[in-house]
Amino acid sequence: MATDVQPATSGGRNSISSVTEVKERLGQFRYLADEGLATAAYLALGLERPLLLEGENGVGKTEIAKALSGLLGRELIRLQCYEGIDTSQALYDWHYGRQLLAVRGAGDGGAENVFTRDYLLTRPLLDALEKGDRAVLLIDEIDRADDEFEAFLLELLSDFAVTIPEVGRIEAFSRPLVVLTSNRTRDLHNALRRRCLYYWVEHPDTEREFQILRLRAPEVPEPLAREVAAAVRRVRGLGLGNPPGVGESIDWANALHMLGVSTLSPETAAATLSALVKDVDDQRVVRDRIADVLPTAP
Structure with missing residues (x-):
């Protein structure tokens, strides 16, 4: 059972005793996790394994890591991946300006060694290795x-250590909690998946979306929040190229409230689509199907 696993902590400072506690404490940081996600996060802590989260854009994968860092009282270190990223952006680089000044300052009296730890610029991966369980x-x-970068990352996550030729081996004395996210624009290698615990993050159902709106947009009246949650669920069912995420749902509810809207109508829904749907073709689809989105529409 999950409750038999005792998560690794920083000297007992961040002890988590159960899946239920993870779920409740995530809620304190304004993240409503379902049972499956709370269990995956709990096991990632207890087994000291990376947590791989996949799902569509906007389902809240990044927010999970932010909430976990708050829950655990650890620093959040973020590496944003992109095409062409390499170790100089992700792991370390050299402070060339300082190196040049040191070489010039040495003059003819002998060259100073400028490839030491003092001249190393720490990037997110190395920073996380050095901070260990003080970081997410x-x-x-x-x-x-x-x-190529995925293969490098696989090696690093296997040992939580890296060798810098000029400096030597740097190994984490304790492991950070690692959260990887993927929008599934390409398939990840099985070798990386096997290193991780895995969870597919779904869009919330209507009731949970309503609860999220009450938590993240508390000034929005409850009846309007319920209407927004139900309408967003229907919008996602229209087969859009870029269905709205939870963030857009919150934006839409706030926009409607700002305009003094107390109940959704076809006119107000169409007029405020800029807050919910961020693609012109998708907006046309929603406007054409407004009767499906709002059952009360004539």
Whole structure:
């Protein structure tokens, strides 16, 4: 059972005793996790394994890492992946300006060694290795990186150590909590998946979306929040190219409230689509199907 696993903590400072506690404490940081996600996060802590989260854009994968860092009282270190990212952006680089000044300052009296730890610029991965269980490392949108970087990352996550030729081996004395996210724009290698615990993050159902709106947009009246949650659920069912995420749902509710809207109508829904749907073709689809989105529409 999950409750038999005792998560690793920083000297007992961040002890988590159960899946229920993870779920409740995530709620304190304004993240409503379902049972499956709370269990995956709990096990990632207890087993000291990276947590791979996949799902569509806007389902809240990045927010999970932010909430976990708050829950655990750890620093959030974020590595945003992109095509062409390499170790100089992700792991370390050299402070060339300082190196040049040191070489010039040495003059003819002998060259100073400028490839030491003092001249190293720490990037997110190395920073997380050195901070260990004082950190939550978020590797965001790993699917945007290329195969070579994924292979490098696989090696690093296997040992939580790296060798810098000029400095030597740097190994984490304790492991950070690692959260990887993927929008599944490409398939990740099975070798990386096997290193991780895995969870597919779904869009919330209507009731949970309503609860999220009450938590993240508390000034929005409850009846309007319920209407927004139900309408967003229907919008996502229209087969859009870019269905709205939870963030857009919150934006839409806030926009409607700002305009003094107390109940949704076809006119107000169509007029405020800029807050909910961020693609012109998708907006046309929603406007054409407004009767499906709002059952009360004539």
